[in-house]
Amino acid sequence: MRLIQGWTKVSLLDYPGYLCSVVFTAGCNLRCPYCHNKNLINKNGSHYQIVWEEVVNWLSKNHQMIDGVCFTGGEPTLCSDLESMIYDVKRLNMMVKLDTNGTNPLVLKKLLDLHLIDFVAMDIKAPLDKYTQICRSNVDIFSIQKSVELIRIYAPNYEFRTTFHPSLLSIEDFHRICEWLKGIDIYVIQNCRVGNNLDPSFNELPQVDYKYIQDIANLCKSYFSKFILRGFTIPLQKTADSLQRV
Template sequence: MKIAGLLPTSLQDYPGQIAAVVFTSGCNFSCPYCHNPELVSGGDGNFYDEEYVISMLADRKNYLDGVVITGGEPTLQDELVEFLSRLKEENHLIKLDTNGSRPQVLAKLLQEELIDYVAWDYKLPAGRYDELTEVENIKSRLEKTAGLLAESSIEVEIRTTVVPELMSGEDIAKITRELARFNNREEEFPDSYFLQEFRGKKVLNPQYSEYTPFTREKMQEFLEKARINLNREAVELRENY
């Protein structure tokens, strides 16, 4: 595992739980507004020792409810299944943050019951993803991810960062219509959907730091569109911390 960062305690990253956060290095997307730009390229090899991380989390298990695996894109890590298996031996709840591009990895994690919560960053309408990544067949990969999560029994959060100069209200409408196609289980899918406010303080493309976030009034307009398309009220605005 290429572990580039470690936060021993967080009250924000796993809803309702006290969690540690493990940051993996490397991503197959190049989102210009990424707020962890240092994790995109894969790093310089200055990583945490995996055994140290496992040991530290084991020592803190009486103070933690769970562990968040984020990045970067965690599903790129070849050792992810083994790493999560070892965390599960300590009875940690596991939350995975993902861009949804590797459904084959997600399927294995679900099959082996290694994750309890997934937060999926759904970034743009599926037809526009080639603006962010060169991953082949990305649209079909996203559809497979949505299908897997919709049929799973774990908690699923989907979030979209609303980026000025890149997105419009129509993009939010398209995204939520795409997600609504998978709302076919007894419980609503996703369990929660968030529109996140854009923050340009530290981003991959410095040009985006000059953009002004949408006003709260405009975000509220986008929120109403999302609620209509998902046919539910459980859609919220979230500050992108």
């Protein structure tokens, strides 16, 4: 029996430009302190389980309304049923978006080779030399680099995105991320969600001068053809005309 750990039937936020369902899988190999899906980190987390066929039945009845399905987690590439679930979605002629931390390039490559993924969103946690510190886990940096290249070359659509927490990443760190990712099309900085984080000390965001956020944004805009700030509330009088926000 194929089981998932959570399901949002309709979302306007998780697949840029499209209406989607969001499927949550359990299990993650990282321990980022700001994680807001902490119940999905362990495969035996406290989230209730849903039989996958229930999702498929609902999608079958609503596929004319829903454009696609976003698989997220946890880390979906650790789910042994991921490929078969994606096939179920593609049989309904629906698009598939994958959210990933990039630690499993072999699974990622297979899904891309089979043309099962329409959009990949990969989290860039930090400059490469700070990955272990930020993720609080041993990270194979080669796998991260390999996933970036696979997505850049083979993904039909993609975005790379970094969660911003002012106590973890500096403008110098973003400069090194920009140098590393130079040449990709889309980069996103998303604000850290707080309130129920893995590390309780991250449940509140320290005050940040909006000028500092603008400086980071202006740096990124100089590297990428499309740069987006996501989830930041910036007063209009403090927002530079050149700053793109969604």
